[in-house]
Amino acid sequence: MRCICPPLARCSFVLILALRVVRLVAGGAVNRTIDDVRGDSATGALVQYLPQVPASSKMLWFNQTSCAGCADVPDASQTFDGTWTAALYQADIGSLSVTMKFTGTAIYVFFVVPNFLADSGLASSISCEFFVDSVAVGTFDHQSNGSGAFEYNSLVYQNVTLPDGDHVLLIETKGADAAIIIFDYAIYT
Numbered sequence: 624m625r626c627i628c629p630p631l632a633r634c635s636f637v638l639i640l641a642l643r644v645v646r647l648v649a650g651g652a653v654n655r656t657i658d659d660v661r662g663d664s665a666t667g668a669l670v671q672y673l674p675q676v677p678a679s680s681k682m683l684w685f686n687q688t689s690c691a692g693c694a695d696v697p698d699a700s701q702t703f704d705g706t707w708t709a710a711l712y713q714a715d716i717g718s719l720s721v722t723m724k725f726t727g728t729a730i731y732v733f734f735v736v737p738n739f740l741a742d743s744g745l746a747s748s749i750s751c752e753f754f755v756d757s758v759a760v761g762t763f764d765h766q767s768n769g770s771g772a773f774e775y776n777s778l779v780y781q782n783v784t785l786p787d788g789d790h791v792l793l794i795e796t797k798g799a800d801a802a803i804i805i806f807d808y809a810i811y812t
């Protein structure tokens with residue numbers, strides 16, 4: 624038997640289905656990334672690194688490009704977007720920080736965690752504190768196990784209970800001891 628429903632009806636049925644799919648996608652929670660160098664995948668907002676050091680003085684923040692000649696750096700091909708950003712904190716700096724803004728309900732922060740060899744003379748620890756909207760919410764500490772291996776995609780902080788809205792995440796290292804920080808990316812929901 625031939626279908627008697629007019630083509631227009633079939634068209635609008637397809638349209639209604641399409642609209643439903645769009646609404647489902649828009650209503651569900653989605654993840655976006657904040658890359659250390661390229662910034663927010665949706666807004667393009669960049670990560671802020673402090674202190675900024677004038678070009679004339681010794682470089683403080685390094686990345687896969689600016690540290691091309693350095694030994695013992697992460698393998699960029701194993702990092703998110705092929706980039707990483709690092710700095711060595713020393714007591715005279717006072718405070719070193721990475722700041723990013725996002726709008727959402729959850730944040731996940733990923734570092735590259737180094738384990739420099741004991742005789743390398745490189746910083747053997749990572750020590751930092753996390754602040755959400757200026758409130759201290761957590762810490763991450765790691766002591767090198769001396770293997771020389773980097774741990775990629777290390778989840779160092781997560782918060783899945785944020786009130787929906789605009790937030791500022793600050794990662795800070797301070798104090799008397801030298802420490803390294805290698806930021807790769809963050810994900811927010």
Ligand SMILES: *[C@@H]1O[C@H](CO)[C@@H](O)[C@H](O)[C@H]1NC(C)=O
Pocket residue numbers: 652653654731810812
């Ligand atoms: C977002 O990413 C985190 C970390 O990878 C994951 O645990 C979570 O399930 C993801 N959420 C969504 C909505 O995709």
Ligand SMILES: *[C@@H]1O[C@H](CO)[C@@H](O)[C@H](O)[C@H]1NC(C)=O
Pocket residue numbers: 660684685686687688689
């Ligand atoms: C890497 O670091 C250099 C020097 O700080 C900076 O000029 C450059 O914009 C950074 N970005 C990339 C893509 O590596």
Ligand SMILES: *[C@@H]1O[C@H](CO)[C@@H](O)[C@H](O)[C@H]1NC(C)=O
Pocket residue numbers: 755756758760761781782783784785786
């Ligand atoms: C997440 O952030 C909220 C709001 O700042 C805070 O109250 C809570 O302790 C945080 N949770 C974790 C696991 O850091």
Ligand SMILES: *[C@@H]1O[C@H](CO)[C@@H](O)[C@H](O)[C@H]1NC(C)=O
Pocket residue numbers: 738768769770772773774
């Ligand atoms: C040190 O850490 C690396 C990276 O997680 C791991 O692959 C290695 O097995 C560890 N070595 C020792 C001696 O604990």
